[in-house]
Every structure is written in C-alpha cells, then in structure tokens.
Amino acid sequence: MTTTQERTPEQDLPYNVFAKACPSRGTLEHVTGRWGALTLGALHEGSLRFNELRRRVDGVSEKMLSQTLHALERDGLVHREAQPTNPPRVDYELTPLGHQVAERLLSLIHFVEGSMDDVLAARERYDTTRGGR
Amino acid sequence: MTTTQERTPEQDLPYNVFAKACPSRGTLEHVTGRWGALTLGALHEGSLRFNELRRRVDGVSEKMLSQTLHALERDGLVHREAQPTNPPRVDYELTPLGHQVAERLLSLIHFVEGSMDDVLAARERYDTTRGGR
C-alpha cells in the first residue's frame, strides 16, 4: 500500500494523523477530545483528586471523567496514585509527557479564549450576511 | 454575573473554557474536534478545494467535511472563495486568525506524532499490568 506516501510535504515520521489507520489519530482524539483537552489543561496546574477535577472541568459527568482519565493514563499522559486510606484518596497528575502535551494544548486554549471577541464578531457577520438562515 | 469569578488562578479574561456555559468552549470544540483539527492542519499548507481537502483528511465524509467547514467559516477561521466557473470551483483557505490557531494545533499534532512510540509503549505496559483486562 502506498497510502502513507500520499502528498505530505512535512512528513518523514512513521506516524501521520492524516492517515485514517494511523494510531496517532486515536491518541490525538484522546488529547483533543471534548473532555480530554480540559482534563489535561486542569491537571497542568498540579495534581488533583477525582472530585476536585470534576469541579474544575465544569459539566463533565462522573462516567466521562473516569473514562477520559483511563484513556489518558493508558496513553501514558496521566499518572494515577491511589492511597489506601479511609476514606479513599486518589490523586491524578500529569506525567512529563503529559505536561508537554498540556503545554501545547494550553497555548491553543488560551489563544482561543483570547480570540473570542473576533470569533464572536465573525459569527455575527456570518449570520447577518446569510440573513439569519 | 459572578459565574466567571470562580477560582481560576490564571484568568483575567472574560472567557474561560473550563466554565460550562462559556462560548469559548464551543469554539474550542470546533477547533479540536475530530475533523476540525485535521481540516485546519491540512489547510495550513495552503488553500485547497473541497475534494482535495477530502483526500487529505483521510476518512472524512462529504457531509462531515461540509459541516466542519461551515462551522470554521462561521467562527472566522476559514475563508471560502467560490468562483462561478463551470465546473464550479471553490477554494478554502485559512484566515490570519485561522493560521494562528493552526500553528498551535500543528505544534500539538506533531508532538503527538513524535511521541507515539512512548504512547504505544505506555499502552502496552498498561494493558500487560492489568492482565489485558
């Protein structure tokens, strides 16, 4: 198959997210996914416990957070530290790799936040031009 | 409203993705979404036509690409240029804002691609440790 030999100017790497079957696409989705991005972002400040995290990531359900954390832990981006105390206490923190990912993610997040005025203006223009349809 | 006054250490901005109702969260999802990220990434190299784009973003359906492009255009990240020729020709290209977003996105994408060996190793370890369950 020449599928990985398409027309990707900047690629010498064995992994390519633009290829459907590449495993990197799955990881990218864990990272950029709805809850993945926010979870990594929240954890970048320091380790947090499950429910602390749940508060920080406003709107996430228990199930989704749990699921997200598992995926990130499996990918080696998050470290889970369970302490056998009572009541149980579990801390989640980024691995070094996770921190590097989170940095890039936060750069994007902050940029988007800082651009919202432009985005909102663009939307208005778009909606108005098209007659609100 | 005091909703934006929670406990966000690094925030002085009016927008905060960690807040459920903040419009920035929607935009972030357009940008980091499954097809949004790849579309912006592909467009960063230069303008592309609809079906060219479809080829570059391997696996995207016509409908999803169309939908994705509309969302990004509405947010002011992509510019659509239709030429009334026959056969019809439509070019998509990033706006300046779109380029800035794409840069950050690509930084993340490339990092993830470059880390896949580590990620895959971590997965193996995770799966093995847990007895493949």
Add this chain to the structure above:
DNA sequence: CTGCATCCTCGGCGATACTG
C-alpha cells in the same frame, strides 16, 4: 470519596440520492 455496571436517549456521522 472513589469508583464500576446498567439502562436509555439523543445526536453524530455515514450512506445514499438529488440539484446546480
């Protein structure tokens, strides 16, 4: 408090067909 498992719904998304 930290986690699973189960149920159920809603909408993302692909396939197909049609228009300009």
Add this chain to the structure above:
DNA sequence: CAGTATCGCCGAGGATGCAG
C-alpha cells in the same frame, strides 16, 4: 465538481444504583 436533503444506525455520554 460542489454541495444539500433525508434516513437510519450506533455509540457517546448522562442518570441512576451499587460496592469498596
């Protein structure tokens, strides 16, 4: 080629309940 409209599936994801 560049889209839009419609249908239908399947899986993401929320609500609830139970265990350690």
